Amino acid sequence: MRSISYLLIGILFGITMFKSEAASWFRIYEMFKFDAFHMYGIIGTAVVLGVIIVAVIKRFNVKSFYGDPIEFTPKDKIIPRYLIGGFIFGLGWALAGACPGPMFTLAGAGYLPVLIVILGAVIGTWLYGLMRHKLPH
């Protein structure tokens, strides 16, 4: 039952990524060129609603459907990893035109060359794990 719920949430997410055009390489290019409001509107709406959702959950101690408290794991309060890692991520996001969620969506939509991007992303993740202790965080 829980497995079905994860799958259904994923399906809603996949449909949203495709129909919002957030999975389109062209939209990502246009966003980084500041040529349209579309992507900013999407992220802005999601964040404004997200802030409200998280605030309400914390304020009223909302429990999960299964009765557990909803916890938010704080990120480490350090700086370099977010800026450097984020920068490298941004290079790839602009080049491939897809971040991790849309990669899966595009594979399902039938754009098979995205499998090369996913392969690259897995290799990149592995390389990070390999050299993690040598990198500034």
Next chain:
Amino acid sequence: MDWISQPWPWYVSGAAIAFVMLLLLLVGKFFGMSANLRTFCAIGGAGKTIEFFRFDWKAQQWNLLVALGAIIGGFIAAHYLTADPAVAINPDTVAELKTLGFESAGTEYLPDELYGPGVWSDPKALILLLLGGLFVGFGARYAGGCTSGHAISGLSNLQWPSLLAVIGFFAGGMVMIYFLFPLIFG
């Protein structure tokens, strides 16, 4: 029912993403897609040699199911909910992309030059796709999250590290498009 086959407006799309995050929180999980890439490495046995991949990946199966759902959702959206996949980007952007050699700008969902059937025999395109993915995977783990984990989940929780990561995302994206694209595609 014509609206269903049209692209969703930004406010519907943004609300749907927030709803996805809410649902994941309500089932006791969180919204973060790049964590699945780490799980793939763990399943592939990377934990044998690298401690970073030594964790109980079975506890991450829920997120793999979300990713599987995203694949199915992409199939449903592309095949049943879309009449014309062309993305109506800004005409100025279309003109600019054509000067970079992207002839499919304005008429396709993804550029033929990178995602069309011809790329399998185009070594340059394949290398670019692999590199793009590599930067995404490496950068996401280095930064501790991607667009879903930082830009949506992290900012929603008002975490300043996530704001730094998002600033990094945009700095990297702009360097790629303003400085590197003319060298790569020009």
